[in-house]
Structures are given as structure tokens and as C-alpha cells.
Amino acid sequence: MIDLSHPLHEAMPVYPGDPVVEISDVDKAEWSTSKDRHVNLGRMTFGLHSGTHMDAPFHFLNDGATIDQISVSQCAGDACAVRVQGERIGRKDLIQSETIIRQTKRVILNTGWFHRWGDNDYFTAHPVLTKEAAEFLRDSGAILVGIDTPSVDHSPFEAHLVLLGAGIVIVENLTNLDALPPSPFEFAALPLAIKGRDASPVRAVAWR
Ligand SMILES: [Zn+2]
Incomplete structure (x- = not known):
């Protein structure tokens, strides 16, 4: 693992x-x-978004599921990785992976930003997912989106709203993504069942 x-x-x-x-x-x-x-x-x-962590819909949506309400089945199972480049991850960067995204439903976006963990601009200059890319993931049936940046976007948080609004959980601050096995693989990131809260640190793992 x-x-x-x-x-x-x-x-x-x-x-x-x-x-x-x-x-x-x-x-x-x-x-x-x-x-x-x-x-x-x-x-x-600690803040609930410390280190590698999962956002629940309640993070942005008052009537969204809280972290303890997320099914463990959603957090573990088949997954695929997509290597993406540039500062804005668009629909065009994901479309060639549509088939495997539809099959696995858990998508790990490897931007390479995890190599910058500890840098001064790690939390401010990271790549982001566009609203269109988030809509593409939603429309492709994704249930979990993981990324090696501290957030999928910046204010006004359109990608967060699209993903969390569709009940998709987000795993942020992943690391070591160059060691992932070829897709598809198995992935698990289980949050603590913190009652009524917005997020939890996770231990994220992958295996074949
Ligand atoms: Zn987030």
C-alpha cells in the first residue's frame, strides 16, 4: 500500500x-x-482542514452532509489518477480520461504541486480546478475528487460549490502521487466520524 x-x-x-x-x-x-x-x-x-483531509458538503452548504454522514463506501474503492498541468485545470485536461472516470468514480488529480509542500506560496499559488472541470467531473459520475493542492479553487469557490453541491467529497493536500500504481487502482481516505462537522484529516492510501 x-x-x-x-x-x-x-x-x-x-x-x-x-x-x-x-x-x-x-x-x-x-x-x-x-x-x-x-x-x-x-x-x-487542530483545524479540521489540517494536512491531508476530506471536505464534506457541509463545509460550504448548510444543508449538506456532515463528515460523519459520509458513507465509508464513498471514501474507498476503485480510483483513477489524471496527471494535469498548468495553473487552471479545465475540462480539456480531463476529457481524455472520461471513460476511466466513469468506471472508477474516484478521481485523483496529480498536479505535481505536492512537491511544493512547505514552500511559502504552497497555500496561495496552487493550481485550481475550473467550474467547467468540476461540472465535467460531476457529469461523469464522480463521487470523490482528490488533489495534491490545499484547495480545489480560490474564492468565489465555484469548483467547491459544484462538487460539494453534487454530494462529491473532496480530498485535499494529498502527497506522494508520483508513486501511484497505474490506473485503475484501489484508493481509501477515511475521515474521522466527527459529529456534525465540515471536514476531517484522513489517512489516504492507494494499492492495486
Ligand atoms: Zn476544500
Whole structure:
């Protein structure tokens, strides 16, 4: 299995305006004494869009499904990868993959941007999906769209609205996409079942 996820760690890069990731010790085994047994027990605070994560429709749509309502079947199964280039991913970049998108319904867009993780402009200068490309994915029956950028688009978020509006989940900040097996392959990105919320970090993996 290939791991497509960024590790979560203290002070990791996060989307501008999101809370920083903080991890600390509640208890430590090294505090044990002959009378008193301690264990390693951590706590973490983080924005739900930290690292490799899944957006649920509720992220943009008040009446959309929340992350705990997303079926695990939607998050795992057949997938294909599409290598795309340029700053704007259009319908023309996807159309040659229409057949395999229709077959697999889970589409991983490899823009190559994951190589820029940690760069100053990672969260601001990334490639985006056009509204037309999002509509093409929706009309091709996609149920999950993954990408190696921090977001599928910028304000006014037309691609987010098209995808989430159709019940398609979005996996952002994927990494290691050059290691994907040839399409079609199996893919899984399971969110934590956080009640009533908009997103969750995922451990995204692929295998044949
Ligand atoms: Zn998003």
C-alpha cells in the first residue's frame, strides 16, 4: 500500500487563517515513580482542514452532509489518477480520461504541486480546478475528487460549490502521487466520524 498522506505534527504548515496544530503531553510514562504509574497520553488541537483531509458538503452548504454522514463506501474503492498541468485545470485536461472516470468514480488529480509542500506560496499559488472541470467531473459520475493542492479553487469557490453541491467529497493536500500504481487502482481516505462537522484529516492510501 502506498501512503498518500502528510504527517500531522506540531507547527506544521496550515491554510492561512486556520489554527496552528498543537500537540502536547497530558501525561508521560517517564514521570512514573515507584509509587505512581504514568503513561504516555497526548492531546492535540487542530483545524479540521489540517494536512491531508476530506471536505464534506457541509463545509460550504448548510444543508449538506456532515463528515460523519459520509458513507465509508464513498471514501474507498476503485480510483483513477489524471496527471494535469498548468495553473487552471479545465475540462480539456480531463476529457481524455472520461471513460476511466466513469468506471472508477474516484478521481485523483496529480498536479505535481505536492512537491511544493512547505514552500511559502504552497497555500496561495496552487493550481485550481475550473467550474467547467468540476461540472465535467460531476457529469461523469464522480463521487470523490482528490488533489495534491490545499484547495480545489480560490474564492468565489465555484469548483467547491459544484462538487460539494453534487454530494462529491473532496480530498485535499494529498502527497506522494508520483508513486501511484497505474490506473485503475484501489484508493481509501477515511475521515474521522466527527459529529456534525465540515471536514476531517484522513489517512489516504492507494494499492492495486
Ligand atoms: Zn476544500
